[in-house]
Amino acid sequence: MNAPPVPRTPLRPLDDVLADLLSRATALPGTEQVSTFDADGRVLAQDLVSALQVPPQDNSAMDGYAVRVADVVPGAVLPVSQRIAAGAQGMPLAAATVARIFTGAPIPAGADAVVMQEEAEPAGDGAVRFRAPPPVGQHIRRAGEDVTRGAVVLAQGRRLDSAALGMAASIGLAQLPVVRRPRVALFSTGDELVLPGTVPPAEMKPGAIYNANRFFLRSLLRRLGCEVTDLGVVPDRLDATIDALRAAAQGHDLIVTSGGVSVGEEDHVKPAVQALGTLDLWQLAIKPGKPFAYGRVAGAHFIGLPGNPVSSFVTFLLLVRPFVLKLQGAAVLATKTIAARADFAWPRADKRREFLRVRRNAAGGLDLFPNQSSGVLTSMVWGDGLVDTPPDTTIAPGDTVQFIPFVELLA
Known part of the structure; x- marks a missing residue:
């Protein structure tokens, strides 16, 4: 007799998962x-x-002449009574005279405007001719403004x-x-992973791949101000995964892994975390990226990302980034979006919320990378942002879409 099918874990909306995740993060002490x-x-x-x-006191916004406005009538010729450079303190301005003044220099007592040097001309014998009176306060930066x-x-x-x-x-x-900086332990799982530099491309075994996730995740964490301990690649064995997690929990605030959070026979992260602490495995209603895990291991937060590189990259940007910022007490966590014009068609609506890799073009619109597979890391290199596409939504050329620039997410 066949065993009853295991019920599928329902997909959870991204916003619900993010709110749940952030509710578990508190600012680090110290x-x-x-x-x-x-x-x-x-x-x-x-x-x-x-x-x-x-500024500590009124100062000049221009190189020019500090004047009493009442003294400057059209064609007036006034003597220069003093010279005031930035960092110097002038004398009170005598009536019917002007002060040669430079940008940043304090305004002398009695002066109520600055005439820029291009609007005055030498009149000989140290005097200056003015074409027209300036308005009161012209080119003066006020103290405390x-x-x-x-x-x-x-x-x-x-x-x-x-x-x-x-x-x-x-x-x-x-x-x-x-x-203080969050202390983060990082490792990948998978016997197929090879560290660049250890095996030449021509000698790679069938099924082996270079470990790209390790490099971009370490970079992303360091950009967020984390102290990262890179624990490398853990073999696809339950005992090895348990040992790695136990070691990672010592002296770290957060453990981040990529791969091994699905439900396959070689996905050991889930049972390893459960053996040492607690785990919530969430199936996200987004594309790319579906499996996402959060838990606790001996007092450290644990986050498990999917193994596909684009899925790992996107889920990090959308979920791990705000989590790490909240650990640091950051006040602003939300991702900013910009309304932009789609210069592409996306006729295949999906039940999941999709994040399409796009690039701005010279006409101000967005072009779509042709291959949106979760394994095509080229799309992240080519693109300069994501289009946040709601579930069951198609896009036609000219539609307004919500664009998330990478410059916002990677700062």
Whole structure:
């Protein structure tokens, strides 16, 4: 008598899985002070409050002449009474005179406008002729117009970028409080995997493939500010997988694996995690990427990604990236999308939510990579983003679609 079929695990919507996953992530304990020079990509552990105003005083936005507007009538010729460079402090401006001033220099008391040098002309004997009176306040940057004293210039949870580092420096901060880096253990499973450089292409055995996932996952994790311990490739044996997980859980906040999270006889990650801790195996209603696992091993988070390279890459971007950012206390986790024009047809609607690899063209639209297979890593190299396609949706040329640029996901 035949055994009854095993019921299929229902596919779960991506948004539900993401919400479930993020509910299990809390910001890591512990912060550190790092040099502002070295804080790119780190997440602020507390608000940065300015102890000063920026600019500290009114200053010139142009090279030119600081003037009293009331003295500047059409054709007026006024003597230059002083010269003020950036970093110098001028004297109060005497009536019926002007000050030669340079960009960033403090505005002298009494002056109420700056005339750029191109709008004035030398009149001899150190005097300057003006064509027309300027409006009050012209080319003056007011004290505190950028930052006021006591203002929060960067909020806790902000992931620091180049502009934020400049802002921190502008209020005098040489050290910044940041959340510590997540410690991540990474390994792949599969007897078919070969490390590039160990076997020449001509000598590869039938069925063997180079391990691409190990390289892009390590890069993605490091881009997110993680300290990565690369544990290499684990053989397709249950005991080896258990040993690898037990070792990975020591001293790490997160374990990330690729491959072995399906239900085949050689997929040992699921029983190995269950032997050491807890596991939720989710079947995602997305394409590419369906098998996705989350669990806990001896206090460390565990995430298992599919083995197909594009599936692994896409599920990392959509799920692991926000999870890792939340571990660091990042305030912004959502992926931004842009409305764009499809310059392609996608007539094959799928029941799953699809993420199509596309590239922007010179006309401002999106072109589709011709092979959308989950094993074609070329599509990720060729493309510069994904089109987020809802279930049961076709696309015709000219349709507006939701585009997720890789520059957003890979920052």
